[in-house]
Amino acid sequence: MVTSAAAIDTELGIVKTGKEADVFLIERAVPDSDGRTPGERVILAAKRYRGPETSDFHRSSRYTEGRGMRNTRDSRAVARGSSYGRSVSASRWAYAEFEALRTLYVRGLPVPYPVQVNGSELLMEFIGDGQIAAPRLATQRGTASELYPLYAQVVEIMRQLARAGVAHGDLSPYNLLVHHGRVVVIDLPQLVEVVSNPGGMDMLYRDCVNVCTWFTRQGLGCDADAVFAELVAEMF
Numbered sequence: 001m002v003t004s005a006a007a008i009d010t011e012l013g014i015v016k017t018g019k020e021a022d023v024f025l026i027e028r029a030v031p032d033s034d035g036r037t038p039g040e041r042v043i044l045a046a047k048r049y050r051g052p053e054t055s056d057f058h059r060s061s062r063y064t065e066g067r068g069m070r071n072t073r074d075s076r077a078v079a080r081g082s083s084y085g086r087s088v089s090a091s092r093w094a095y096a097e098f099e100a101l102r103t104l105y106v107r108g109l110p111v112p113y114p115v116q117v118n119g120s121e122l123l124m125e126f127i128g129d130g131q132i133a134a135p136r137l138a139t140q141r142g143t144a145s146e147l148y149p150l151y152a153q154v155v156e157i158m159r160q161l162a163r164a165g166v167a168h169g170d171l172s173p174y175n176l177l178v179h180h181g182r183v184v185v186i187d188l189p190q191l192v193e194v195v196s197n198p199g200g201m202d203m204l205y206r207d208c209v210n211v212c213t214w215f216t217r218q219g220l221g222c223d224a225d226a227v228f229a230e231l232v233a234e235m236f
């Protein structure tokens with residue numbers, strides 16, 4: 001009989017402290033079939049949500065409109081900003097991001113592979129080399145022709161999101177990692193359905209502006225209105 005032992009997770013350090021979550025580096029040791037010897041070791045990213053401050057509630061509620069999360073007891077606790085409310089909120093964000101990653105990964109979009117979610121912690125594939133996280137698009141420099149392949153990938157990602165009827169909702173050069181020339185999208189808890197969410201079109205447009213502003217600064221012609229129009233056309 002083969003008995004299976006649980007994987008052992010070891011925290012190796014912090015990757016980055018963010019506004020709403022902290023990202024840690026985790027080494028997961030998967031036991032061999034004998035259940036004793038540590039076998040395969042993988043590096044994962046653990047994103048732990050803290051739950052928003054009360055002042056963030058309006059932003060949170062805008063994202064959750066149309067998702068059946070309003071007017072419940074938990075939602076009122078979130079609105080009050082109690083510690084229980086913050087933990088409810090943190091778990092919601094973690095589950096929302098896990099679900100977004102799952103949906104997009106299945107559709108073939110370049111997102112970290114979602115591993116598991118437990119309470120306010122989301123475990124996912126670590127995008128990087130060894131223990132070094134891949135750099136963000138915001139740090140990339142080069143001539144327009146050197147950066148063009150990254151631009152083409154970002155626009156293609158936005159097209160694929162549009163075909164799925166969604167927008168990232170907080171897309172920027174800070175939420176795009178560049179790993180050996182491949183662009184990977186992160187930070188997806190607020191993935192928004194563009195048509196059913198009353199603010200969906202605004203968020204899609206803001207994503208276009210954020211992306212185009214950065215690429216235009218790097219010398220690539222990027223017209224946010226034209227990209228937006230193309231993405232809307234993809235949806236209908």
Ligand SMILES: Nc1ncnc2c1ncn2[C@@H]1O[C@H](COP(=O)(O)OP(=O)(O)OP(=O)(O)O)[C@@H](O)[C@H]1O
Binds near residue numbers: 019047125188
């Ligand atoms: N899967 C991953 N692999 C490697 N690095 C990651 C991963 N997920 C997040 N990071 C790193 O952690 C940082 C913060 O992650 P993320 O943007 O998801 O959290 P956040 O709380 O929204 O941060 P911010 O306040 O900076 O927007 C990223 O900019 C990136 O450097």
